[in-house]
Amino acid sequence: MxxxxxxxxxxxxxxxxxxxxxxxxxxxxxxxxxxxxxxxxxxxxxxxxxxxxxxxxxxVGDQPQEKFDKARHLSRMWSLEDLFNRDELDTWVNRITKVYGNVTFGCEPKFDGASLNLIYEGGRLSQAITRGDGVEGEDVTQNAKTIQSIPLSIDYAGRIEIRGEVVIFKDDFEQINEERLKNGESLFANPRNAAAGSLRQLDTRITASRRLVFMPYGIGENSLDIPNLSERMEWVYALGFRRPAMRHVCRSAEEIEGFYQEMLGVRDTFEMLLDGMVIKVDSISVQDELGYTVKNPRWAAAYKFPAIEKLTVLRDVILQVGRSGVVTPVAIVEPVDIEGVTVERSTLHNFDEIQRKDIRIGDKVIILRSGDVIPKIVKVIASERTGSEAVVPRPTHCPVCGSELLDEGALIKCQNLSCEARVVNSIIYFASKQCLNIDGLGDKIVEALHKAGLVHDVSDLFSLTMEQLLSLEGFKEKKSRNLIDAIAAARGCECWRFINALGIEHIGEVASKTLCGAFGTAFDTASREEILALEGFGGEMVESILEFVRVNGEKIETLRSILSPVAPVKIEAAENPFKGKSVVITGTMSVPRDVIKNLLESLGAKVASSVSKKTDYVVYGEDAGSKYDKAVELGVALLTESAFREMCEADASAPLADEATAPQGSGVKPKYSLFD
Known part of the structure; x- marks a missing residue:
């Protein structure tokens, strides 16, 4: 040859x-x-x-990899807001069309698999990264190259992110499980579980054998000059990517609902599992205008398919104590298979819910499971009762420490700060991957340290010695040294990890990053109004933060002094009309609203999502809605976009629009100014 x-x-x-x-x-x-x-x-x-x-x-590579390295996405991968019925769909669509008029929406299947981000540079596949936390995932490039539906090269020289879902066809899933059964291996619960596990095999030959399929659904960072998402996806398919069986551009909620019902009717004929339909605003410029919340794009949503329900029997109710002391009832049910998942437990939320639904031990119940949502009991079949069913009693004493419980109605709490369940669970969470990420400090080791009396609080971790660890069963010198080093490495952690590790109820990773960006490590000094002004923060979240700070002020200070968390570097803005002011942006502008938001923040303003008495200015464009009306009602100063520009032009310190969004020292020159 x-x-x-x-x-x-x-x-x-x-x-x-x-x-x-x-x-x-x-x-x-x-x-x-x-x-x-x-x-x-x-x-x-x-x-x-x-x-x-x-x-x-x-x-396919010859040698198995030793581990997966961390890698950052070029642009964030977002999760989607869920819609469950027509009313929620109408509300979501109306929120967009009220401002932007006759918007069209691209609709396509929502595949149930593992999200993957492909980066192409110079026409070659340079990197493949799992979704992770949306900002950072794992580099699985070698495994992605084994997936035949992922082109190793494309006819495009620029840098671009192509996103999609890695799935396993239902027939292939059954074959994989049959082979695992013959080999005495544990079975995969469902195709999604199998796809995620296959994508993260250190041996690429195993990944190659699993017949994974990549279904593209979107584009991340790019420099395409194509105005609509539907046209961009047609361009992606032309590069050699697989096209979904059903796609449609809809012009109204009625049309979306019709296409949804059509897809739902043929759901079972798809080769892979679907758990809903994705709806996206088709216009890229409108997407840019709508922007994002702290968790989701405002221009996309997942219209979920009805959840699958099964009939089973409630066998028992057990109690779990969380790290905040809340005692939660958990239903133990007769095992039932729902979409390949064997369900044996279900959430009961709280004892008020048990009483409201009149749930009794021995009842026949309908259990619901939708996607990754924890299974829950939705209905009791009271007509099937025999008289042998038993009422679930409200607990009066902690199932772990035996101390008396505080019954607040919906919530029942163990107030004993030394309760083993509270201590152990809070330390496990503190050390977890999404918090301080202390390698080697798993559940069993935390339990052993607590049982030995070496840790009664998270701060005790930082005073552990080699001698103490070596006295424990199973701890050798290398293991002890590695653990001491891993704990020490948590010092100087990122600010958001410190906040997240505290375990404040309702405050997860995204909210922790928002708090850190707004207040740094001194988040506990922020007022109710300041926190409430943050985008994505509601009353319940704010009260949870304030209550935690009130009760645990000394604990926060102690951990802060131990960890010395690092806050994001902020450059002090020069004096200008917007420094220190609270500003709300509403309506359609001549540039994407994020450009104005970034400019205001660079000027030292706090950009809030809602109008209140504390708002100093509302900057508004065309089709301004309820926020404009609220500002008028409260007497808040209103600025048109042109008036906002004039105020900025009068201040020499105002940066150009692209400079305001570029990293310091990046050398980025502005493509345009707000003031052209």
Missing amino acids: THTEYQNAVELLKKYSYHYYVLDDPITTDEEYDILYHKVVAYEHENPSHILADSPTQR
């Missing part, structure tokens, strides 16, 4: 693979493919320096 023949053979193999894995339309036999494939392998063995990077032989 000559080099030219080799190149032609590689192109032919790629064509065969595209028709087989992407189009589901084979144009040759397996035998013919194998013969040509082995000719290519033979040539590459004799001419290793001539191997093409996108040759099909390069999809």
